[in-house]
């Protein structure tokens with residue numbers, strides 16, 4: 066089934082280093098290559114501080130690699146563009162805009178009319194379950210609701226690829242399960258290519274069509290797993306638990 | 321009809337404790353004043369509070385010089401608001417320009433750092449020579465004294481924009497102009513308001529100083545006239561007017577800020 070779909074985003078030999086305060090260099094990304102297929106839900110799974118955000122910023126075009134290339138539909142990615150939507154680890158909502166203002170920002174920025182932008186924003190606000198909160202400011206919303214706004218905002222500028230950076234990392238466990246379920250529902254209703262970063266194995270297995278396992282810093286790809294479990298998935302399904310155990314064992318550097 | 325009193329009642333109930341302290345605090349001040357007035361026994365001229373308040377309220381109908389006290393207040397306020405308005409426009413534009421452009425910063429900052437520490441009253445003689453004896457020289461002094469605070473804060477605000485928000489706006493396809501108007505400017509607004517708040521206080525102080533040194537009307541003039549005529553009561557009436565207007569200015573400013581920066585308030 067996979068070969069039929071098209072490669073939409075491709076990265077080759079990406080590397081990135083940062084300068085430490087003392088002047089020495091510090092490599093965060095080793096040599097990372099992978100491609101993403103249309104409408105695939107790809108999860109990048111790696112330990113904390115391994116360079117996941119750094120990698121995602123390169124894919125977004127918010128940062129430039131030291132080596133290697135990122136290509137989208139065959140064209141090199143050189144700058145931020147609305148064909149890639151980002152959902153941030155820290156929400157990064159515009160605090161002086163209401164929910165409606167945040168979600169309709171993308172279409173307005175791309176030159177759609179006010180009415181059309183609002184209509185589209187309303188659709189995605191409803192889709193993420195925030196009907197009735199259009200005129201709330203972000204600081205009036207709970208963490209889970211803020212991330213829903215972040216997802217709606219990313220969707221609303223109609224990107225081909227959605228990049229999600231641990232969007233549920235700051236939520237409590239209960240809200241997190243609910244948001245994962247919601248995300249799968251939203252994604253099944255509005256299919257897009259998703260690249261989702263997480264350091265939570267349960268979350269990774271619940272969401273992924275394919276899972277890429279990253280190593281500690283400098284991050285390289287350790288292994289790749291296609292996840293063929295039927296959706297909606299069950300956290301205590303024996304197959305789920307088996308995969309979880311196997312991948313956890315891979316994560317442990319002692320093994 | 322019944323809505324306003326209910327609201328007022330609730331306000332009183334919620335602020336009963338605070339109001340009580342205000343009453344106590346003013347009672348202490350008035351008592352100390354009364355005692356000082358009696359104890360000085362005419363050696364120091366300290367008119368008793370009752371006399372001063374009587375004169376204060378009489379001045380609403382009976383003019384001091386050419387104008388009633390409300391007219392004097394209106395004249396002073398007109399000067400302050402003109403100077404403050406010019407300072408706001410210049411300060412915000414200059415400050416944000418310095419914040420977003422390194423070239424503007426490099427050129428403007430040295431001049432700015434030189435002008436900043438000069439106290440507004442130092443400009444009074446020059447301002448009188450340039451702009452004459454009327455209101456224009458006060459407006460200039462108010463402007464020169466207050467625009468620096470607005471500039472500095474606008475600059476800080478424009479510098480402290482969260483780069484992630486700019487990135488997010490870029491990802492959503494925003495042009496440079498849109499990023500400026502929708503991200504950089506609003507994010508600087510709370511800083512700008514902090515500057516406006518200080519600048520308004522400074523404006524008021526600069527105006528009063530200018531009026532005391534030379535003027536033919538305004539609340540500062542009331543004081544100078546009182547001094548020239550040895551009228552202690554009139555001097556104190558002028559001081560009370562200055563205090564009341566200063567308080568009202570900063571209260572109005574805070575209310576405006578509360579309206580415009582609703583998003584910046586802490587949740588719940």
Ligand SMILES: Nc1ncnc2c1ncn2[C@@H]1O[C@H](COP(=O)(O)OP(=O)(O)OP(=O)(O)O)[C@@H](O)[C@H]1O
Nearest residue numbers: 083084093112113114115116117118119120154264
């Ligand atoms: N702009 C930068 N300058 C210097 N060092 C950086 C920069 N960005 C990231 N780093 C460093 O690179 C390392 C990896 O950071 P990154 O944020 O990519 O990790 P992460 O996997 O997203 O971490 P987390 O799980 O906490 O989200 C960190 O040690 C961080 O300090």
Ligand SMILES: [Mg+2]
Nearest residue numbers: 117118154230
């Ligand atoms: Mg991260």
